Amino acid sequence: MSLLSVKNVSYRYENTKRRALKNINIDFEAGKVYCIIGKSGSGKTTLLSLLSGLDVSSEGSILYENNDLGKADRDDYRAHKIGVIFQGYNLLLNKSAYENIELSMAISKSKHTHDRQYILQLLQSVGIDEKTAFRKVLKLSGGEQQRIGIARALSHDPNILLADEPSGNLDQETEAEIIKILVDLAHNQNKCVIIVTHSKKVTKYADEIWGMSSGNLVYAG
């Protein structure tokens, strides 16, 4: 059964002539890794912003568990159903990994916000040990920062993880470790993992690859 369903979605930015997305149709299921590839400017980020509930399309609809996001409480959707992982990690550099997670959980009003054991276990699950958890993020490597980014995205236990070039800033070995975590989340923890990527290493592990070209999304294998 489809968890997130995009139906006939088109999108045009204000004061522009061309549509950035043209009649997009795709179904996302739990337990799978989806890769979206495509040239710069093809519409990938625009699609991610609609999937993450940041914006709504005027044409077509996006359904989460059959509920239209255009009519739903999108703040609730963003706080509880979906986790987002960024290329640039977007962490608070002067805070520790632990504090970054705690703060994010406080914002989404998680019942585990002050549960030290929960937060340390979450960090442990992505390979961040207790000592590292209390060091300032700016002292950590890119790979460690991305692990924390993944832990933060997971902190409110979402069903869907959206990742925008999650390994774009990492060396090959570290990239492989990050991919392993994301694939494991889909295949062993039943998350729906959606990755925008240019990396062939990442697409190798995808269950479905979709290509974006001039606002059109086409199944690519």
Ligand SMILES: Nc1ncnc2c1ncn2[C@@H]1O[C@H](COP(=O)(O)OP(=O)(O)OP(=O)(O)O)[C@@H](O)[C@H]1O
């Ligand atoms: N805020 C905006 N206002 C107007 N046009 C925009 C805006 N953001 C993006 N666009 C246009 O929409 C189209 C799709 O852009 P989008 O950022 O989704 O592409 P992308 O595939 O994510 O590119 P990249 O790989 O460089 O991030 C492009 O033609 C872009 O110029």
